[in-house]
Amino acid sequence: MTRSVAVLIRTHIGTRAWLAILLCCLTASAAAHHGWRWATDEEFELSGTVKEARLGNPHGELKVDADGDLWTVEVGQPWRHERVDLKDDMLKPGTELTIHGHRSAEAGELLMKAERLVIDGKDYNLYPDRKS
């Protein structure tokens, strides 16, 4: 059975076609943004001032000044913000906030993904299912 399948594959598709398929698979690596695997497991907290906000699909992004360091903070999609009643103008430049989440596993990279935002002492929990 296995052998006949092997013969079938060899005769009908050919080695070079398989190489092409393999090439496709190899190119499908790289990871960031989506999910949490690119970030560390450790809970991380950042406090600072919003310098720039680009909100909306595919995902929102804030530039946050924290003690002179300019961080990139990935926030949620519109539906995730809507769910916790977080309006776009609450994240406009000048806003002071604390962000709980996870930072990039790449050493020295000033990038984090937010789980929960704290603005004026109020919690906006974007990921209620996750510990933050």
Place this chain on the structure above:
Amino acid sequence: MSILAWLEASGPARILAQSEWLYPLVNAGHIVGIALLVGTVAALDMRILGWLGRSIAIADVERLLRPLALIGLGLVIVTGLSLFSVQATSYAESTVFRIKLLLIAVAGLNAALYQTTTHRLWHQIMAALSLLLWLAVITMGRLIGFR
């Protein structure tokens, strides 16, 4: 205001940027388009290279696959422009995105040149090039979200 900024601020782009389901749906449509376009192009390329379907005439394979490839092409253009409009200014600045557009242009030129010759070896070279170019286009497209 530049045309890119205008596009980004336009009504449809803002609706897409704020939508819950429309954006992922358009995204899925882009993938369906890629599957149709690149899937059929790859099948035709592999036939031209003689890697598969040698008992079927190339002209027959072409007749079957071309309409599907064109549907795929229409779908990737419409969905691609829509996705682009949401963040037009930043995509336009992205090196990866620019490389992707360049590769698409070269792939298009390659496909057009295919029509200008009937030489078998040239056809095979172009088919091999086409395979590599479309794989690279997909890779660059995927990288946009990660760079």
